[in-house]
Amino acid sequence: KIKIRAKYRVKGHRIIVNEIPYEVNKSNLLKKIASLVREEKIRGIADLKDESDREGIRIVIKVKRDANPEIVVNQLLEHTELEVTYGIINLVLVDGVPRTLNLKQLMEEYLRHRMDVLIRKTNFQLRKAKERKHIVEGLVKALNMIDDIIRLIKSSRTPRIAEENLIKLGFSELQARAILDMKLQKLTSMEINALVEENRKLEEEINRLNNLLKNESLRYKTIKEELMEIKRKYGDKRRTTIIKGAVEKREIEDLIPNEKVVVILTKKGYIRRLKMDEYRPQGRGGKGVMINYGDGDLPQDVIISDLHDYILFFTRNGRVYWLKTYEIPEGTRRSRGRAIVNLLPRIGSEVIRIIPVSNFEGYLFFATRNGTVKRTSLSEFSNPRATGIRALLLDEDDELVDVKITSGDEDIFLFTKYGQAIRFSEDDVRVMGRAARGVRGIKLRDGDEVISASASSEGTYVFSLLNTGYGKRTNIREYRRIKRGGYGVRYINTRGGYVVRSMLTTEDDEVLILTKKGMSIRVKLDQVSVQGRNARGVRMIHLEKGDEVLNAAKIS
Structure with a gap:
């Protein structure tokens, strides 16, 4: 077979096509591109113009400011007749x-x-x-x-x-x-x-x-x-350029450096990715830097992901959706981001957790607000679908609060809003299908609820952060392994506040802390003292009056 590709050049945020393949109808090509943009099979195109005249073909494709023109070209070559294949059967x-x-x-x-x-x-x-x-x-x-x-x-x-x-x-x-x-x-x-x-x-x-x-x-x-x-x-000059070597289209990942980025999801459903250098490490107790969420909006989840990773979007009602990290528009600390419904039109519930996945090996461990847990093979989530799929069944008064990737032989930690924690073996929870409800992970006292979960492979210290800006590290040896379903032990003195995030960390990790008024700070965890389970901790960020910590993400 022979691949025939249109002649084009990328100039800034414009793709200019000057020649199209033999037998391709220009009008039909333009209609096809417009249709694919409407169907969101091709993303990143802001405008499409036909500037052809008697002197030749000129199609101008304007790319959105937050899109990569090379990625748009790759999509056009894959889905339109800007590249066609002529089959050859050498039957003689x-x-x-x-x-x-x-x-x-x-x-x-x-x-x-x-x-x-x-x-x-x-x-x-x-x-x-x-x-x-x-x-x-x-x-x-x-x-x-x-x-x-x-x-x-x-x-x-x-x-x-x-x-x-x-x-x-x-x-x-x-x-x-x-x-x-x-x-x-x-x-x-x-x-x-x-x-x-x-x-x-x-x-x-x-x-x-x-x-x-x-x-x-x-x-x-x-x-x-x-x-x-x-x-x-x-033998006059060739009108068709012969591309030496393979003419297969490059994968999108080939066009994008696989670097770490911060991905922030807000409660109102806006999402953006930011470069890591937006956040320089500071000493604990600093004021941090301003980050904008939009009027009345607050952070829901924040993760560190490689650009080539999938991100799984888990909704409060137990469904899951997929995006590649690079498909999330890049923003700045002052930009609001893109509404998640523009990226995942079929999503029908609030997203509560986003999980970066580089491969689909291991298990997903689910924890609900009422203390139910479930373990499912990660491979069951390896086939992305635009409509999403069900991750677990929930009781009417329950909702999903956290999801973790595990290896199958780890210890699981569940943390509650008012300072209770339990540690049990992952083997205590058998592997179940996506349609299962799960089993009890922790018994809760009145008014308390599960806020997060961790797996032992994530680190050797429990880092806990209060809404008041205090935080601490505790060695996991202080958490005795027991059978699932108990009350667990107290792991922090909340002193009138409550826990916003608890996670397992290592000595070399950093943490990115986000506040209600849009402040953020990146702190090296080796600056945070190791204390006992009953301590409140040390000041992690200086909060202005009326401000409080809402969330945090680990940077490994």
Whole structure:
């Protein structure tokens, strides 16, 4: 097969198409692009214009400011006739028999055909040269005895008798006819010399043609010279550019560096990704930097993800949706982001957790507000669907609060809003399908609820953060493993506040803290002291009056 691709160039945030593939209708192409944009199969296009005129085709595709033009090009090549494929079946007749040949065999058969043509042409030319030489020899012989020839012709009553008389003199029938057809001007000495010279050249030509028939290498040389002459005569500049090497489209990931980014989801359903360098590490207790959420909006979840990772979006009612991290528009600390319904139109409930996934090995561990837990193979979530799928069944008064990726042999930690925690083996929760409800993970006291979960592979310290801006680290050795379903132990003194996030961390991790008034701070956790379970901790961020901490994300 041969791929034919449109000629285009990227200029800033515009894609300019100057040529389209053979047999592609421009009007239909433009309609197709517009339709795919409406259906959101192609994202990132802001406008489409046809600026073609008598001088040629010019299609201008304007790319949105937050989109990557190379990614848009990749989508256009995949979904439209800006790139088409022509199938080739090398089915040919070889000696009257149908055969499918590869390129080498095609070239061999072409050379064989050219050789056959050359031999037949040479034989034809040789025959003609010999015939002409025979006649020229007769004419030269006749001119050497021209007086006798004239008398013979004059004494003959008819041309037929003259021809017979010439044959009697030793001329062939062809030569006799040529002599009788000869004009008187041939009797000049100049014409006689010309015939002698022609005879000599015919002798050389016959020798050349005989050598060509005898010498195969000479025939190949002749074929090469003929092809070079065709190239010289017709070989003008190519109108189609040949791309060396593979012509397969690059994967989108090939166009995007796989770097870590911050992804922030707000309670009103706006999402954006920010570069890590937007957040420089600061000492604990600092004021942090301002981050905008929009009027009355607050952060719902924040994660650190690689651009090539999938992000799974888990809704409060237990469904899950997919996006690639790079599909989330890049923003700044002061931008609001994009409404998630614009990226996931089928989503029908509030997203409470976003989980980055680089591969679909291991398990997903679910925790609900009322303390129910469930474990499901991550491979059951490896087939992205635009409509989403159900992740778990929930009781009417319950909702999903956290999701973790586990390996299958870890300890699970559940943390509650008012300072209770439980540690139990992951094996205590059997693997269930997506449609299952789960089992009890922790028993809750009145008014309390589960806020987060962690797996032991995430670190050796429990980092807990209060809405008042205080936080601490506690060694996981202080959390004894028990059977699931108990009350657990107290893990922090809330002192009139409540826990907004608890997570397992390592000595080298950092944490990004977000507040209600839009402040954020990035803190190295080795600056946070390790304290006992009953301590309140140390000040992590200086809060202004009326402000409080809402969420935090770990940076590994």
